[in-house]
Amino acid sequence: MIKKYLLIITCALGLALPAIHAQAEVDKHARNLAGSCAACHGTNGHSKSGMPTLAGLDRTYFVTALKEFKSGARPATVMQHHAKGYTDAEFELLADFFASQKVGKKH
Numbered sequence: 001m002i003k004k005y006l007l008i009i010t011c012a013l014g015l016a017l018p019a020i021h022a023q024a025e026v027d028k029h030a031r032n033l034a035g036s037c038a039a040c041h042g043t044n045g046h047s048k049s050g051m052p053t054l055a056g057l058d059r060t061y062f063v064t065a066l067k068e069f070k071s072g073a074r075p076a077t078v079m080q081h082h083a084k085g086y087t088d089a090e091f092e093l094l095a096d097f098f099a100s101q102k103v104g105k106k107h
Helices: 002-035 059-071 079-083 088-099
Strands: none
Touching: 002 088, 059 079, 059 088
16 A cells, blocks of 8 residues: 555656756746846845845836836836846746745845
């Protein structure tokens, strides 16, 4: 009986691992993209300066703002240049990453 349960658990884990690995890769890529934002917006979007905090920011607002920076519709000193280096898919990854960061939690 125990062997049967161990076999079932092993099979279930074996089937789940590719999905877990794929999710980890997406998160890792998003984290790496977000690393370039840290110099101004703080680690994981937790700003300690006068720059806006990105942690916990609404993902739709984030994506819209970056698209507006990229197109030039939203004025900024440097964000227009930064935004031009990203694709819309990367904006989405960044939005998910920053939206998932807990406000007030420092990393």
